[in-house]
Amino acid sequence: MRLHKARYRPVPAGFFSAGTVSVARALLGKVLVSQSPEGRTAGRIVETEAYLRDDAACHASRGETKRNRAMFGPAGRSYTYLIYGMYRCFNVVTGPKGLGEAVLIRALEPIEGLDLMAHRRGVAGPKALCSGPGKLVIALGIADLPDGSDLRKGPLVVAEDGPEMREPGKIAVTTRIGISKDAHLPLRFYLEGNSWISRK
DNA sequence: AAACGGATGGGCT
């Protein structure tokens, strides 16, 4: 679509080292690019959620375990987990090593490889491709991405938005979706008025 | 338009 055969530039080295809430906001408008043998898929991040150390909904809130180990590693790495036995959710690790915080990527606006996304998802309309954390993992083909993958090096890269893209605009803040513990915290962020988010 | 239930498996009280 707009960015066919675009060249993507990874975000700068220090990008993920800001506070987790700052990173969750700064990720809006950035592009998530997945390179695979089948081809390249990419989408613009339009919705995120922050998970903090002293936050009962955060997987790391009760200390390090085998599952959440990547959350305690360096910032800018991946943490993907199985949810409801069927789907996986992709997170970007933030904060200094050992803190245990991350940002969940909840929705993308698909911008490249829509046919491949549709094939992987088994659905028709573009709106259904990446409008949820489980959906975008399938669309990008990253369910088996190893935890701790460096998101500035690939095969999955967080990239700067290209010059063709419009300004991100205002950020809306709400409570997070699908959690029961610490559900009142205002830690969900999305581009206001954007039609590609998972839910209003 | 909203509510509901089934699929499906690992983690942890």
Add this chain to the structure above:
DNA sequence: GCCCATCCGTTTG
């Protein structure tokens, strides 16, 4: 055994 950072098809108002 129960709890999930979900999705989708079906049912109900």
